[in-house]
Amino acid sequence: MIKILFTAACLFYLDFSIQAQSIIGVGTRYSDSFREWIITTDDDEIEGEMRLRWAFRDDWTEWDVRIGDLAATIEQKWHDDPNLWEIHCNGVVVNAKTTWPNEFNRWKLTDGKNQINWGTRYVNIRDDWRTDDRDDEDFRVYTYWEGDPREWVVEDNLPTEVSDAMRIAMIFLALHFSTPKI
Numbered sequence: 001m002i003k004i005l006f007t008a009a010c011l012f013y014l015d016f017s018i019q020a021q022s023i024i025g026v027g028t029r030y031s032d033s034f035r036e037w038i039i040t041t042d043d044d045e046i047e048g049e050m051r052l053r054w055a056f057r058d059d060w061t062e063w064d065v066r067i068g069d070l071a072a073t074i075e076q077k078w079h080d081d082p083n084l085w086e087i088h089c090n091g092v093v094v095n096a097k098t099t100w101p102n103e104f105n106r107w108k109l110t111d112g113k114n115q116i117n118w119g120t121r122y123v124n125i126r127d128d129w130r131t132d133d134r135d136d137e138d139f140r141v142y143t144y145w146e147g148d149p150r151e152w153v154v155e156d157n158l159p160t161e162v163s164d165a166m167r168i169a170m171i172f173l174a175l176h177f178s179t180p181k182i
Contacts, residue, residue: 089165
């Protein structure tokens with residue numbers, strides 16, 4: 001009985017410690033390339049990265065993410081169609097689909113439990129992204145300096161039941177569809 005309680009307490013602590021850190025910013029590793037990103041969390045000890053999987057082939061359809069012990073993969077569902085992406089993280093799969101074909105500033109994301117509408121605040125300005133189906137702007141990603149897509153701020157007020165995969169998906173879509181492919 002004590003072993004079961006100890007195990008349950010450890011699992012609760014591990015789950016809490018993973019959820020306790022939040023992504024607060026993302027910036028390019030190099031100032032002249034958007035192939036590698038450094039992810040900053042609110043825990044000074046934990047840093048992450050998002051990188052293009054096939055950088056030397058100039059293939060922008062597959063990405064890998066690591067933040068501490070968290071790992072995720074991001075893949076364009078069909079190689080010739082950027083309207084549909086899959087994000088895999090901790091056993092959760094998020095499907096991200098454009099709201100309208102070939103308009104990459106409005107997305108519908110679902111992970112089987114939650115659905116989020118995600119997009120730019122203004123149609124022609126790509127440096128401010130936010131959820132649009134909630135009154136209090138639960139999740140927002142915007143450039144640190146207006147017009148400079150190398151550094152981004154993340155404001156996360158989503159409830160804890162929204163998966164890390166969903167958060168990573170929103171950050172990825174904002175970065176990927178707001179930056180040059182260099």
